[in-house]
Amino acid sequence: MKLQKATLFGLYSVLELARDPSRQLSAIDIAERYGISANHLAKVLRDLGRAGLVEAARGAGGGYRFIGNARRTTLLDVVRVFEDFGEEKASGEPGGDTDIGAALDLVLSEIDDIARATLGSVTLNTLLKTMQWRDERSQRLKAKETA
Amino acid sequence: MIALDAEMTGIEKGDFWRDMFSRLSDRSDRHFLVAEDPKGGATRGYIVGEVRAYEFGSEPCGWVIAIGVDPRFRVRRTGEQLFGAMCECLRIDGVATVRTMVAREDRLDMAFFRAQGMMAGPFIELEKPLD
Numbered sequence: 001m002k003l004q005k006a007t008l009f010g011l012y013s014v015l016e017l018a019r020d021p022s023r024q025l026s027a028i029d030i031a032e033r034y035g036i037s038a039n040h041l042a043k044v045l046r047d048l049g050r051a052g053l054v055e056a057a058r059g060a061g062g063g064y065r066f067i068g069n070a071r072r073t074t075l076l077d078v079v080r081v082f083e084d085f086g087e088e089k090a091s092g093e094p095g096g097d098t099d100i101g102a103a104l105d106l107v108l109s110e111i112d113d114i115a116r117a118t119l120g121s122v123t124l125n126t127l128l129k130t131m132q133w134r135d136e137r138s139q140r141l142k143a144k145e146t147a
Numbered sequence: 148m149i150a151l152d153a154e155m156t157g158i159e160k161g162d163f164w165r166d167m168f169s170r171l172s173d174r175s176d177r178h179f180l181v182a183e184d185p186k187g188g189a190t191r192g193y194i195v196g197e198v199r200a201y202e203f204g205s206e207p208c209g210w211v212i213a214i215g216v217d218p219r220f221r222v223r224r225t226g227e228q229l230f231g232a233m234c235e236c237l238r239i240d241g242v243a244t245v246r247t248m249v250a251r252e253d254r255l256d257m258a259f260f261r262a263q264g265m266m267a268g269p270f271i272e273l274e275k276p277l278d
Binding site: 074114123133 | 254257258262264
């Protein structure tokens with residue numbers, strides 16, 4: 001599946017900030033880390049701010065910090081800030097009312113349902129924990145190999 | 148446990164649970180664990196798991212067949228402890244993977260298993276209406 005650029009940048013930003021909610025990072029800090037446009041990211045961060053997920057801190061040391069609930073906020077919540085994710089079926093698609101169009105729609109809906117269920121069940125906290133587990137596991141496996 | 152499940156699902160399934168319990172006691176690689184209230188011994192949660200081998204071409208692997216925690220006692224890590232204890236039982240049985248199946252719409256259980264580190268596996272469940 002392919003997410004829009006703004007959505008992907010939003011996920012990077014929220015996860016990077018949620019990793020340590022006491023830390024403030026500027027758009028430039030995050031943009032440099034992920035090799036993306038700081039201008040585009042500034043707009044993304046404003047959208048995340050309006051959604052109540054991040055907050056801009058004023059002053060010289062200003063930046064953004066995460067203010068959401070990482071145990072409750074899912075990846076789907078962040079995705080929905082930027083795009084409608086298969087919520088509404090596009091009506092009136094050419095060919096949609098034919099037998100093949102309807103059958104194809106069933107398969108595409110199946111893919112959407114799985115993607116929605118997956119993104120809706122992974123909280124920010126779960127993703128951050130999963131990263132940690134994967135790191136620890138790969139270190140354990142490496143240590144086993146070298147032993 | 149039957150009462151707890153009935154409260155959570157709205158369906159009393161006494162025969163199902165009694166049958167599952169009697170079948171689980173036949174084998175040492177089937178496990179039926181309960182979480183009891185340390186003060187009164189009442190059942191606060193349960194988990195059922197077993198080792199299944201070579202189904203659908205799969206290597207032997209652990210399965211969590213059922214899990215439930217009294218809604219009044221959630222968010223106290225009871226489910227996490229039950230799941231951890233089950234994983235330990237299955238690890239001792241010699242398997243390296245644990246699986247389960249969750250309804251797509253069941254956000255609560257899906258999020259719980261994800262939070263335990265579970266991800267989509269290599270199998271996809273398929274079905275067809277028979278009417």
